Amino acid sequence: MSDGAALLEVAGVHVAFGGVQALGGVSFQVGPGEAVGLVGPNGAGKTTLFNVVTGQLRPDAGTVRFEGRPLGGVPSHRRARLGIARTFQRVEVFPELSPLEHVVVARRASRCEGSLWADLLGRGRLSPEEHRAALDLLQAVGLSSLAEVPVAALTLGQQRLVELARALALEPRLLLADEPSSGLDPAERASVARLLRQLVEARGTALLLVEHDLALVRQVVDRVLALDSGALVAEGPFDQVVADPRVRQAYLGRAAG
Ligand SMILES: Nc1ncnc2c1ncn2[C@@H]1O[C@H](COP(=O)(O)OP(=O)(O)OP(=O)(O)O)[C@@H](O)[C@H]1O
Numbered sequence: 001m002s003d004g005a006a007l008l009e010v011a012g013v014h015v016a017f018g019g020v021q022a023l024g025g026v027s028f029q030v031g032p033g034e035a036v037g038l039v040g041p042n043g044a045g046k047t048t049l050f051n052v053v054t055g056q057l058r059p060d061a062g063t064v065r066f067e068g069r070p071l072g073g074v075p076s077h078r079r080a081r082l083g084i085a086r087t088f089q090r091v092e093v094f095p096e097l098s099p100l101e102h103v104v105v106a107r108r109a110s111r112c113e114g115s116l117w118a119d120l121l122g123r124g125r126l127s128p129e130e131h132r133a134a135l136d137l138l139q140a141v142g143l144s145s146l147a148e149v150p151v152a153a154l155t156l157g158q159q160r161l162v163e164l165a166r167a168l169a170l171e172p173r174l175l176l177a178d179e180p181s182s183g184l185d186p187a188e189r190a191s192v193a194r195l196l197r198q199l200v201e202a203r204g205t206a207l208l209l210v211e212h213d214l215a216l217v218r219q220v221v222d223r224v225l226a227l228d229s230g231a232l233v234a235e236g237p238f239d240q241v242v243a244d245p246r247v248r249q250a251y252l253g254r255a256a257g
Contacts, residue, residue: 006065007032007206008053008084008174013062015048015230022048023059024230030174035200035207037217037238040227041251046210047089049227050176053208054086055079066174081110083173087163087180089210095152099143099162102151103134106169134169141165141195157188164195174206175199181213193219214242226250 006029015023023045030036038046051057053064055076064071066082074082093102104126138144141161146154151162160180167175177196181189193216199205200220211217217224217238224241226234228250234241241247 005029005031007034007067008208009063009065009068010049010053011063011065013049013052013059013064015045015052015057015059021230023052025062026227026230026232027062028225028232028235030206030208032173033200033204033206034223035196035209035221037221037224038208038210038227039212039214039217039224039241039247043229044227044250045230046227047178048230050086050178050208050210053079053176054084077109080170080172083170084176085167085170085172085174086176087160087167087178089178089182091156091159091163093151093159093162093166096150098148098150099138099154099165100131100134100147102162102166103137103169104130106166107133110170137165137168140168142191157184160184160188160192161195164192168199168203168205172205174208176208176210178210179212180209181211181216189213189216192216196220 008030011027013023013026026049038049040046048057052059055071055074066079066084071079107130135144135147138147141164143158143161143165146158151159154162164180180196181192184192196207196209197220200207209217209221221238223236224238225232226241226244226247228246233246233250234244
C-alpha cells in the first residue's frame with residue numbers, strides 16, 4: 001500500500017517495560033476499509049501495540065498517524081472521537097447497565113452530547129431517534145431481544161457482543177478487536193466472525209484483529225501481520241504468513257518453551 005492511502009500508519013514503535021522489550025521498532029500500515037489480522041504467540045506484543053494505537057500507552061519511540069495526522073500526545077478519548085474504537089481482551093462492561101444504555105452512552109460520548117455521569121446515573125433522557133439508532137445497532141449484533149436486560153445477566157459471548165456494539169456506536173473508521181472470540185463457544189465464534197466480516201464489507205470499517213483462533217482470522221481478514229518478541233516477522237496473505245518458517249518457529253518455539 002502506498003503511504004498516501006494509509007488510514008493507520010505505525011512507524012518505528014518501541015516500547016519497553018523495565019528491562020523487557022515489548023515492541024522493538026514495529027512499522028506497518030492499514031488502509032481504509034482493510035481487515036488486517038495481528039497474530040503471534042503469547043507475549044509477542046499484540047496488546048501493547050493496540051495500547052499504543054489507542055493512546056493508552058505512550059511509546060518510547062516511534063509514531064502513530066491516523067488519516068495522516070500524528071497522534072503523539074492525543075489522549076485516548078480524542079482518538080476515539082477521531083474514529084479509532086477498540087474492544088478488550090477481558091470484557092470491560094458496566095454490569096448494571098443494559099446493552100441499550102451501553103450503546104447510548106458511547107454514542108453520546110463520541111458526539112460530545114449529554115453528560116456521561118448523567119447517562120451513567122440514568123438521568124440522560126433518551127430521544128426517539130437515539131432509541132431507534134441504538135436498537136438498530138443491537139439488532140445488527142443480534143442482541144435486540146436483550147436490549148434492556150442488565151449486562152450482568154448476559155453470557156460472556158453476549159457481553160462481547162455488547163462491547164462490539166458499543167465500539168460500533170462510535171461509528172469508527174478503524175476497529176481494534178482484541179481476541180473477540182476468547183471464551184466463546186463455536187456457534188458464538190462463528191457469529192462474531194460473520195459480524196466482523198460484515199462490518200468491513202457493509203460499513204467499510206477498517207479492522208485490526210488480534211485473535212488466537214487462526215481459523216477465525218483466516219475467515220475475516222484480507223492480510224496478516226505476524227509479531228514475535230516485539231518484531232514483525234511476516235506480513236501478507238493468511239496462507240503465506242502461516243506457512244512462513246519464522247512464524248512456525250515463533251509458535252513452535254513458544255509452545256516448546
Ligand atoms: N504493563 C506491563 N508491565 C510489564 N510488562 C508488560 C506489561 N504489559 C506487557 N508486558 C510484557 O510485554 C510483552 C508483550 O506483552 P503483550 O501483552 O503485548 O503480548 P501479547 O502478544 O498481547 O500476548 P497475549 O497473546 O498473551 O495477550 C510481554 O513480555 C509482557 O510480559
